[in-house]
Amino acid sequence: MDVKGVGALVTGGGSGMGAATARALAAAGARVGVIDLSRETAEAVANEIGGLGLACDVSDAATAEAVVKKASAAHGPCRLLVNCAGIAPAKRIVGRDGPMDLADFETVIRVNLIGSFNMLRLAAAEMTAAEPLNAEGERGVILSTSSVAATEGQVGQVAYAASKAGINGLNAPAARELGRFGIRVLSIAPGLIGTPLLLNMPEEVQENLAQQPIFPKRFGKPEEFADLVLHIAGNPMLNMETIRFDGGLRMA
Template sequence: MNIQGHAALVTGGGSGLGEATARELARLGAKVAVLDLNLENAQRVAADIGGVAVQCNVSDPDSMQAAIQQAAAAHGPARILMQIAGIGTAKRVVGKDGNAAPLDDFARVININLIGTYNAARLFAAACAKLEPMEDGERGVMVFTASVAAYDGQVGQQAYSASKAGVVGMTLPMARDLAQHGIRVCTIAPGLFMTPLMRTLPEPVQQSLAASIPFPSRLGKPEEFAQLATHIVTNTHLNGETIRLDGALRMAPR
């Protein structure tokens, strides 16, 4: 798909990987709707790129549906979904106090990262399937965000790893499911990236994490994630695949 002129939705577009992706889509000529729970961040990015800001909770069906409709009112129906919104957490199954980890913490991560991804995907796909097909019969494309933690999660990452492994696990069957509608589905599993959360860590910790990456031995740049995400859109034969973007990193247990 040629990105130029098409409407795109970017969840989590107000910061980090989502912000970089929104900016790259706009640079390539897309009409970008920046969806984020933090409306102020979404408005900042949208103002910079000439897009529209929409407050959105991906795990809430009404909120996500309203966001899709609001974006369509501004830009027309979207053919591109970048599902990047998510959260991270770390809780040992049995804490230092000997108590079991709170079940609510696990459920919250699953709800936002996995159920939120499915919710955004199903609502986008339902709208996209109604559009006229383009070249090769394609109607749209979705790019999900997993993590290398889906494959080699660290101590305490049970909830995060499970949520991201779920995203990886539904990528191929969803691509097969939506093939009849001409909608492609791919997932990116990033490693260690220089995001706002990473910047809150002490510099020695950042350097130590960067040194654990075989090559290049540095943290990933958000724009590198964005470049891969937009390449997936333009390369029509990419479908049903999860791509690790990690500099050959394999995470240690802790």
């Protein structure tokens, strides 16, 4: 799919990999809706790239429906959805104060997994109703952000790992269901990426973590994630997969 001139939505677009993806898509000619929980950061990135800034809790059905409609009115139907919105609080199943509060687990699942599906269903509805973009009948691409934690989650990551495993689990049934409409569904599983979460850690911690990938011995760059998004969008044979983006990292 050629992204030039098409409507694209990027959740978590106010920072990190989402912001880098929004910038890359805009540079490639896409008409980008930047979605973030923070209106300020969404609008800041949108103003920078000539897009549309939209404040939204992706796990809320009504709010998500409203922003998708607003983006569609401005840019045409969504043809590319990139789900980057997510949270990663660490908490043990049984800690010093007893068992994990069930609400903590629910919150992560709601934002990361339900939020991603919420946006997937709304984008898919727009894509299925739109005209094909090319002779092959392609109508759109839905791409969600997973994590290597989906299969190699560490202590304290039970909620996060479960949410990302759920995202991976969406690929096959969603791709099978939507394939007849010319819609591809995939996820990217990043490893250690140089976002503010990691870059604000003590330098010695960063140096230790950066040695864990096989090669290169560094954090991945948000811009490299964005490059992969563009490649996936443009390569019609990529479908129903979770693509690791981690430099060969295998978590201990």
